[in-house]
Amino acid sequence: MTEQRPLPDRYLLRWSIVLGFVLLGNYLFWAFGAPAITKIGLVTVLLGLVGIFLLGRPGQYLPLKLFFIGGVVLALGSPTDGWDARSIWLFHGKRMFFDGSLYAQLDGYAPWSHNDYPTFVPALSASFALCLGYWNEVVPKVAGVFVMLPALCLLTAFLSGQRQILGLILMLLFLGRNFLFSGWMDPLLAVYGTALVASFYLLTKGGSREKIDQSEHVLLVAAMAMVAAILCLVKNEGIFIILAVNIAFLPAYIMSRVSIGRSVCLAGAAALLPLVGWELVCAKYGIHSDLSQDTLPLGFILSTRSWHDVLEIARCVFFQLEFAVPLILYLYLARQGKNNPLSGFLLMTALIYSLMVFAVYLVTPHDLAWHLKTSVDRTIIPVGLMIGYGCVMMMGRGSSAPKVLRSD
Amino acid sequence: MKNRKTNILLITLCLLTLVAIGRDKGFSPGILFAAFLPDTAIRESLPPLAREITRLVGKYSLKDFTLSPGFTNDPVVLQRTVEFVYPVRVRSGAEFVVAKPGEAGYLACDMVEEGAGVVLYTCKGQGSS
Numbered sequence: 001m002t003e004q005r006p007l008p009d010r011y012l013l014r015w016s017i018v019l020g021f022v023l024l025g026n027y028l029f030w031a032f033g034a035p036a037i038t039k040i041g042l043v044t045v046l047l048g049l050v051g052i053f054l055l056g057r058p059g060q061y062l063p064l065k066l067f068f069i070g071g072v073v074l075a076l077g078s079p080t081d082g083w084d085a086r087s088i089w090l091f092h093g094k095r096m097f098f099d100g101s102l103y104a105q106l107d108g109y110a111p112w113s114h115n116d117y118p119t120f121v122p123a124l125s126a127s128f129a130l131c132l133g134y135w136n137e138v139v140p141k142v143a144g145v146f147v148m149l150p151a152l153c154l155l156t157a158f159l160s161g162q163r164q165i166l167g168l169i170l171m172l173l174f175l176g177r178n179f180l181f182s183g184w185m186d187p188l189l190a191v192y193g194t195a196l197v198a199s200f201y202l203l204t205k206g207g208s209r210e211k212i213d214q215s216e217h218v219l220l221v222a223a224m225a226m227v228a229a230i231l232c233l234v235k236n237e238g239i240f241i242i243l244a245v246n247i248a249f250l251p252a253y254i255m256s257r258v259s260i261g262r263s264v265c266l267a268g269a270a271a272l273l274p275l276v277g278w279e280l281v282c283a284k285y286g287i288h289s290d291l292s293q294d295t296l297p298l299g300f301i302l303s304t305r306s307w308h309d310v311l312e313i314a315r316c317v318f319f320q321l322e323f324a325v326p327l328i329l330y331l332y333l334a335r336q337g338k339n340n341p342l343s344g345f346l347l348m349t350a351l352i353y354s355l356m357v358f359a360v361y362l363v364t365p366h367d368l369a370w371h372l373k374t375s376v377d378r379t380i381i382p383v384g385l386m387i388g389y390g391c392v393m394m395m396g397r398g399s400s401a402p403k404v405l406r407s408d
Numbered sequence: 409m410k411n412r413k414t415n416i417l418l419i420t421l422c423l424l425t426l427v428a429i430g431r432d433k434g435f436s437p438g439i440l441f442a443a444f445l446p447d448t449a450i451r452e453s454l455p456p457l458a459r460e461i462t463r464l465v466g467k468y469s470l471k472d473f474t475l476s477p478g479f480t481n482d483p484v485v486l487q488r489t490v491e492f493v494y495p496v497r498v499r500s501g502a503e504f505v506v507a508k509p510g511e512a513g514y515l516a517c518d519m520v521e522e523g524a525g526v527v528l529y530t531c532k533g534q535g536s537s
Contacts, residue, residue, distance in 0.1 A: 063419075063422070067422075070426050073440065074426070074429060074430050074433065074435055076439070076440050076443040077430070077435045077436060077437065077439050077440030077443065078430070078433040078434050078435045078436070078439060078449075079433075079434050079439065079449040079452035079453040080449070080453050081434070081452070081453050083487075086453070086487075086488070086491055087487045087491060090491075091490075091491045091494070094491070094494055095494060098494060098495040099495070109497065110487075110490050110491075112483075112487065113487075113491075132444065134446050136443075136444075136445065136446050136447070136448050136449075137448055137449040137450060137453050138439065138443050138448055138449050139443060139444060162415055163411060163414055163415055163418065166415060166418035166419060166422065167418065169422055170418055170421050170422050170425070173422060173425040173426065173429070174425060177425075177428075177429055177432075178429060178432050178433055180429065181429070181433070182433055
């Protein structure tokens with residue numbers, strides 16, 4: 001069977017790259033202590049670009065545009081009451097806004113706010129507050145919706161037809177639900193993680209020796225680098241998703257002996273630099289993750305974790321609605337003969353990442369019941385979206401999957 | 409025709425999910441139309457005790473203050489207060505102490521004001537426990 005590789009819509013691919021690099025620019029402005037006026041200027045550019053995107057090509061990509069507008073309206077019209085949203089992400093943004101520094105949280109104040117967490121989204125929240133002139137309870141929260149847009153453009157670029165785009169939006173709404181527009185990072189992790197898997201697969205062609213067009217290659221490398229850089233700056237789990245992608249690629253790499261390619265390797269390494277910079281600054285200030293400080297030795301855990309604990313973790317991780325529903329849909333579509341290599345790669349990466357989530361709960365220094373109860377429905381969202389996106393890809397195979405490059 | 413029906417079904421499901429999210433997250437047109445004002449959605453976001461502590465902190469223009477164990481043992485009040493009063497900082501050993509009414513340990517301090525479920529003391533020169 002010859003592989004039908006979905007080819008990206010270049011218009012959306014370019015928008016994804018432009019918006020993503022503007023967001024990265026905002027982070028770098030904060031990282032290098034640029035004056036407030038430059039950050040305000042960049043946010044103005046971002047708002048202008050988003051406006052042009054929403055008004056451009058009327059009638060096209062309507063589900064994506066309406067999803068973004070709906071997200072902004074919901075974020076602006078609802079209070080911020082989520083625990084992590086307030087105590088971690090918006091609090092870090094607020095500290096940056098008042099102290100005028102990306103590194104404000106590294107003084108160790110309020111350690112329960114996880115001062116080691118990266119500050120990509122809080123940096124945009126702080127920039128929005130700079131434009132407003134003061135901090136308030138709702139506007140900084142909109143940063144999450146703006147950060148979601150580049151990855152959504154990239155995911156949509158690989159789809160064809162309104163039905164597939166609607167399928168993606170519905171899947172995201174179902175999986176993200178109350179975490180989606182309320183200042184939580186997990187839906188962002190899911191969207192960027194899935195975008196990384198898809199772009200990495202298309203760049204490496206899943207291990208096949210098929211050549212891709214040079215200009216498309218350049219765009220995909222830029223998009224993948226942008227997505228990888230933002231993914232690991234959104235939340236620490238991003239690095240686990242990058243690891244899961246590489247592990248999922250190993251069988252193809254070993255069997256087909258196809259190299260990933262120098263440009264992909266270089267772009268991937270460059271994408272990790274902002275995270276490396278952040279971790280170095282954290283180390284300089286003596287700020288560490290609570291997991292790295294408190295994680296119990298493996299031998300000790302194995303002696304204390306009962307089979308009941310292991311089964312409870314497995315039940316909570318693998319029998320979540322957010323995991324089970326996309327998986328059942330995937331198996332149903334696969335049984336209908338609609339499976340394709342990209343969907344298979346997404347499923348493989350999702351399963352590897354879910355095992356990593358399982359392992360994290362196994363070594364948690366916190367009370368297991370409390371940790372599972374308060375987080376498992378969020379941490380599993382990336383797994384669900386990767387499988388769900390695979391289902392959406394299957395929905396469009398055959399009749400709607402493009403066989404040639406779609407250009408603007 | 410079949411595709412059109414599927415699209416209509418998907419659009420309906422998306423809209424219903426958006427409405428459900430809005431309802432669960434307390435979406436309100438009142439908040440939306442006041443989204444760009446400084447004090448929007450404070451009442452909906454913060455517990456009453458945190459709002460009262462913030463009111464006292466603002467009224468007396470405190471730079472920092474101590475929260476009594478009666479409050480620090482309640483993570484909701486502690487974290488919401490610390491977040492919301494920032495850049496005012498909560499630290500131990502500050503001149504001003506915010507405690508619960510009748511909370512032991514502040515007999516030697518002077519009461520500045522008693523609010524709803526909150527008392528502001530000044531413990532200048534006496535320290536706070």
